[in-house]
Amino acid sequence: MAVQAVSSGPRARVAPWNDPVIRGWVFQIVVVGLVGLLAWYLVSNTVENLQRQKIASGFHYLDREAGFEIGDTMIAYSPASTYGRAILVGLLNTLKVSVLGILLATVLGTLLGVGRLSNNWLLSKICEWYVEAFRNVPLLLWLFLFYKLISEAFPGPRQAINFWNSIFLSNRGVYFPVPLADPIHQWMGVAFLVGIVAAWWLHRWARRRQDATGQPFPAISAGFGLIVGLPAIVWLLGGAPHHMSWPALRGFNFQGGTVIQPEFTALLVGLVVYTSAFIAEIVRSGILALHKGQSEAAAALGLSRGQSMRLVLLPQALRVIVPPMTSQYLNITKNSSLAIAIGYPDLVASINVTINQTGQAIENVLIIMAAYLSVSLSISAFMNWYNKRIALRER
Known part of the structure; x- marks a missing residue:
């Protein structure tokens, strides 16, 4: 017996204001329009007030002479340089302390997190006391303390x-000798970058080779040899220039060589010890999130506790560790703005002087916001890429 299919009747027509799709689009258009009107009002009102008070606006001041000193610079700078270059110097100082802080805090925090899980009672307690002490006191207080200790x-x-009559430690910093500038140093820097890329490629090749044949390859030592050896070869081929600039006391301070200033040291130490306490808890919780069968399996294979941690536990725990670690890296970058409290010339300090001299606060605040937003988004993008790279993939 054939069953006749029942055809559905015509779809009932719905009024446009009752259609959820149309209603959703209307609401979004209205919200975007209101936000645009609010932004237009704020901008136009600000421009009108500036014109009424005869306050200059725009970014033309960036080409004017700055006229102030900056104590710590990574590029050539003098008071005759422009405000734009002064802001660039401050940004580079912020990036320098942020990158070094991220690297050192990651290493120290990982060691502390692993140490808290140690079977050694004393080591575990020392790491616990460290974490509790540093993360429960505001960072600004630690900066004041470290700066006071170093300066006094x-x-x-x-x-x-x-x-050794070559390194001098005083309340104005650590002075030590450096090589005199030579054109071969630029090529050594290129060779150093090439060595890093070559070491990365060698590590990938060694891992594929071990997966295919089971034979290990000393990729770490070979990579280190490439990173160090290539610049050394370029240095030798360039005539091996070895002239040095030595620090010497001239009057009331040292001349020659280079210096690590106490403000930079206090800021870096404060950021590292404070953030490493949080990273230690992230690492500890990431390891504890693994099933205990992982450590039992590693022990059954005859791996030592250190080998189990390095080869089995930490690689798996990274999938839990990386997302919250991203927040700590962002915190280091943003907390570096506290450098102004101890006198380190970072981005905020440079722009603060620029605001005092030019009176253009809005433009300078926008520059600060754009700089920190760009750096933070770059860190987030890199960490998201790395997180996806180590994520488990379904077969």
Whole structure:
């Protein structure tokens, strides 16, 4: 017996204001329009007020002479440089302390997190006390403390602590010799970058080779040899220039060589010890999130506790560790703005002087916001890429 299919009747027509799709689009258009009107009102009102008070606006001031000193610079700078270059110097200082802080805090935090899980009672307690002490006190107080200790615990330049008559430690920083500038140094830098890329490629090749044949390859030592050896070869081929600039006491301070200033040291130490306490808890929780069968299986294979941690537990725990670690890396970058409290010339400090001299606060605040937003989004993008790379993939 044939069953006749029942055809559905015509779809009932719905009024446009009752259609959820149309209603959703209307609401979004209205919200975007209201936000645009609010932005237009704020911008136009600000421009009108600036014109009424005869306050200059725009970014033309960036080409004017800055006229102020910056104590710590990574590029050439003098008071005759422009405000734009002064802001660039501050941004580079922020990036320098942020990158070093991220690297050092990651290493120290990982060691502390693993140490808290140690079977050694004393080591575990020391790591626990460290974490509780540093993460429960505001970072600004640690910066003040470290800066005060460095500036008052060491003598002045004339009584500086002398190491081998070449390194001098005083309350104005650590002075040590550096090579004199030579054109071959640029090529050594290129060789260093080539060595890093070659070491990365060698590591990938060694891993594929081990997966295919089971034979290990000393990729770490070979990669280190490439990173160090290539610049050394370029240095030798360039005539091996070895002229140095040595620090020497001239008047009330040292001349020659280079210096690590106490403000930079206090800021870096404060950021590292404070953030490493949070990273330690992230690492510890990531390892504890793994099933205990993983460590039992590693022990059954005859791996030592250190090998189990390095080869089995930490690689798996990364999938839990990386997302919250991203927040800590962002915190290091943003917390570096506290450098102004101890006098380190970072981005905020440079722009603060620029605001005082030019009076153009809105433009300078926008520059700060754009700079930190760009750096933070770059860190987030890299960490998201790395998180996807180590994520488990379904077969």
